[in-house]
Amino acid sequence: MLEVEGLTKYYSSGVIHKRYVKAVDGVSLIIKKGETLGLVGESGCGKTTVSRLILRLIKPTGGKVLFDGVDLFALKREELRKIRSRMQMIFQDPESSLNPRMKIKDSISEPLKLRKLPKKEIEQRILELMEIVELLPEHINRYPYQLSGGQNQRVILARIIAVNPDFIxxxxxxxxxxxxxxxxxxxxxxxxxxxxxxxxxxxxxxxDVVKSIADSIGVMYLGRILVYSITQSIHIHRDYYLPLQLRWGLL
Ligand SMILES: Nc1ncnc2c1ncn2[C@@H]1O[C@H](COP(=O)(O)OP(=O)(O)OP(=O)(O)O)[C@@H](O)[C@H]1O
Ligand SMILES: [Mg+2]
Known part of the structure; x- marks a missing residue:
């Protein structure tokens, strides 16, 4: 589904002498269809930058991203818009990705409205989606501040299912x-x-979170992937990530 090759992103810094922050420094990875790749690493190692590069939200310094065989960096804007509808991103903080002035039903139905479905059908679909993510029908007219963090994250999941993306x-x-x-x-x-x-x-x-959900795991450090392994055998590489865990204060 996704093939990333030698992805880099350098930010220039330094006012007098030009220097570079190597936010992402030659990341390669493969995600098979229907599988989950977990990306772990300490704060600032480049995880979010990798995801923003993949979605082409920021300009890469170098590298290649193939999505379902299509070279994303070679696409024109219109072609990119089409293929992007097959990808969705879930952010860390659910409240910030929901419009605080929009009721839950409107947040969920936003992508449905773009498809110009009849009103009745949209309402039916909203209720179905809420049921799938185990939200109660009474939540439908609430605003994000009237729900808990977990409930808001369910709203986001419902909206994502409404779009039915291949890649998240x-x-x-x-x-x-x-x-x-x-x-x-x-x-x-x-x-x-x-x-x-x-x-x-x-x-x-x-x-631990990544191990519970991922089929394979990439451990990032300073813009690079240090360890890349299927989840079941990551313990083989214990020597590699033990020092990192100590640094993260996990042990
Ligand atoms: N626009 C920018 N300009 C300059 N440097 C940047 C910019 N965006 C990110 N960086 C730097 O790139 C590095 C990687 O940032 P990134 O947000 O990808 O880290 P992260 O692994 O997602 O961290 P966290 O776990 O804290 O979310 C950091 O050192 C950051 O300061
Ligand atoms: Mg981040």
Whole structure:
């Protein structure tokens, strides 16, 4: 589904002497259809920059991204818009990606309205989607501030299912939630992934969270991927990531 090759992003810094921040420094990865790649690493190692490069939200310094065989960096704006509708991103903080002045039903139905479905059908579909993510019908007329963090993250999941994307980038989607809600949302994402055959890039700084959801794992450090392994055998590389875990204060 996704093939990334030698992806780089340098930011220039330094006023007198030109210097570069190597935010992403030659990242290559492959995600098979229907699978989840977990990307872990400490704060500032380049995880979010990788995801923004993949979605072409920022300009790459170098490298290549193939999505379903299509070279994203070679596409014209109109072609890119079309293919982007097959990709969705879930952000760390659910409240910031929901419009605070929009009721839940409007947030969920935004993508449906773009498809110009009849009003009745849209309402029916909103209720169906809310049921899938286990939101109650009484939530339909509420605003984001009237829901909990976990409930808002469900609203975002409902909106994503409405679009029915092939590929989802989830950037720390559960880090703002408490542990029990986090587990519920992760399980829901796993179920939905199976049901709708979705492919995930799942970003987190928490190795245990990533291990619970990913088929393979990339450990990032200073813009590079240090360890790349299928999840079941990541313990083989314990020597590599042990020092990192110590640095992150996980042990
Ligand atoms: N627009 C920018 N200009 C200059 N440097 C930037 C810019 N955006 C990001 N960086 C730098 O690139 C590096 C990677 O940032 P990035 O946001 O990708 O990290 P991250 O791994 O997502 O961190 P976190 O876990 O804290 O979200 C950081 O050192 C950051 O300061
Ligand atoms: Mg980030």
């Amino acid at each position: 980038i989830a950037d720390e989607p559960t880090s703002a939630l408490d542990v029990s809600v986090q587990a519920q949302i992760l399980n829901m994402m796993k179920d939905l992934q199976k049901k709708y055959d979705q492919t995930y890039l799942f970003i987190s700084h928490d190795l």
